[in-house]
Amino acid sequence: MTTTTTGVPRTPTPTASTAPERTTRRPGTGTVLRWEVAKLVAQARTRYALLVCLIAPIAIVLVFNGQQQSPSDTIYGRQIHTSGYAAPLFILAFGSQWIFPMLAALVAGDIFANEDQHGTWKTILTRSVTRSQIFWAKTLAATLFTVVSLAVLEASTIGSSLLIIGTQPLIGLGGQLIPSGTALPLVIACWATALAPQIGFTALAILLSVKTRNPAAGVAVPVALGLVMQLIGTLGGIDLTRRFLLTTPLDSWHGLLAEHPFHGPLTFGLAVSAAWTAVCLASAHVSLCRRDITGG
Structure with missing residues (x-):
């Protein structure tokens, strides 16, 4: 006996050829950057460093304001009691010796070497991201920390100096009297000139972090090199x-x-900082992309 099926026709079962294809979208550099920024925010070292940048200038200004003698051996040290615009310039000159290189290297010198120390390179690369994406995301995250830390240090230094010492006119390096309304934007601009070499030191720390694969070397060596450069700069001839x-x-x-x-030295300094940044980052990028990290 022959049977026939009546009713609503059956929907054909999807096969390998008819099933809808699912496309997996690879994360972009912006996604990787958010991962790196989230990792930095979660680290106690990052938060403590920014807290020190916020609090330390206040303590320094209070100490110097309470002393009878002024540190006359440093530029603008003699005016530290007479104008609230002198203290930020004094701290700017002192900070360029080792504080700025240390801030630049604090994150940048560790951000690549930390992956080597914990053997997490293979885990990162299984997230369907390329080495170039990882490199630029980490570089941008380290640079972001450098910019934020310098901005916090600048704002705290200038703000505390004006509140504690006052807004008296500033004596310029040529002996001219600079009124308060002109002195404030000048002091802010002076601090802004440190950003380009700071980014240069960040790039140097990134290079050392990639090359040495050692977090201690990545952080300490840029500071030591900064001190050596300062020493060479004081030698004649x-x-x-x-x-x-x-x-x-x-x-x-x-x-x-x-x-x-x-503005001649400022313009030339921007070019020098850009050259250091480009050379260090290019070398670090090539080194990371060519490295064999199959072992972890």
């Missing part, structure tokens, strides 16, 4: 070499406070 050191642009703000401002 090597003016041409001094111009190409990464620490020299940290003094380019002097031209902004001259009686007749000049």
Whole structure:
């Protein structure tokens, strides 16, 4: 006996050829950057560093304001009691010796080497991201920390100095009297000149972090190199070499406070900082992309 099926026709069962294809979208560099920023925010070291940048200038200004003698051996040290605009310039000159390189290297010197130390490279690369994406995301995260830390340090230094010492006029490097309304934007601009060499030191720390695979070396060596550059810059007879050191642009703000401002050292310092940044990042990128990290 033959049977026939009546009713609603059956929907054919999807086969391998008819099933809808699911496309997996690979995460972009922005997604990787958010991962890296989230990791930095979660680290106690990052939060404590920014807290120190916020609190330390207040304590320094209070200490110097309470002392009878002024640190006259440093630029603007003699005016630290007479103008609230002098203290930020004094701290700016002192910070360029080792504080700024240390801030730049604190995260950048560890951000790649930390993956080597914990053997997490293979885990990261299984997230369907390329080495270039990881490199630029980590680089941007480290640079972001450098910019934020410098901005917090600048705001705290200038704000506490004006509140504690006052808004008296500032004496320029040419002996001219700079009124308060003009002094404030000048001091802010002087601090802004430190950003380019700071990014240069960040790139240097990234290079050392990739090359050495050692977090301690990545953080400590840029600071040591900064001190060596400062020492070389004080020696006579090597003016041409001094111009190409990464620490020299940290003094380019002097031209902004001259009686007749000049911007030659600032412009040249920006070019030097950009060259250091480009060379260090290019070398670090090539080294990371060519490295064999199959072992972890």
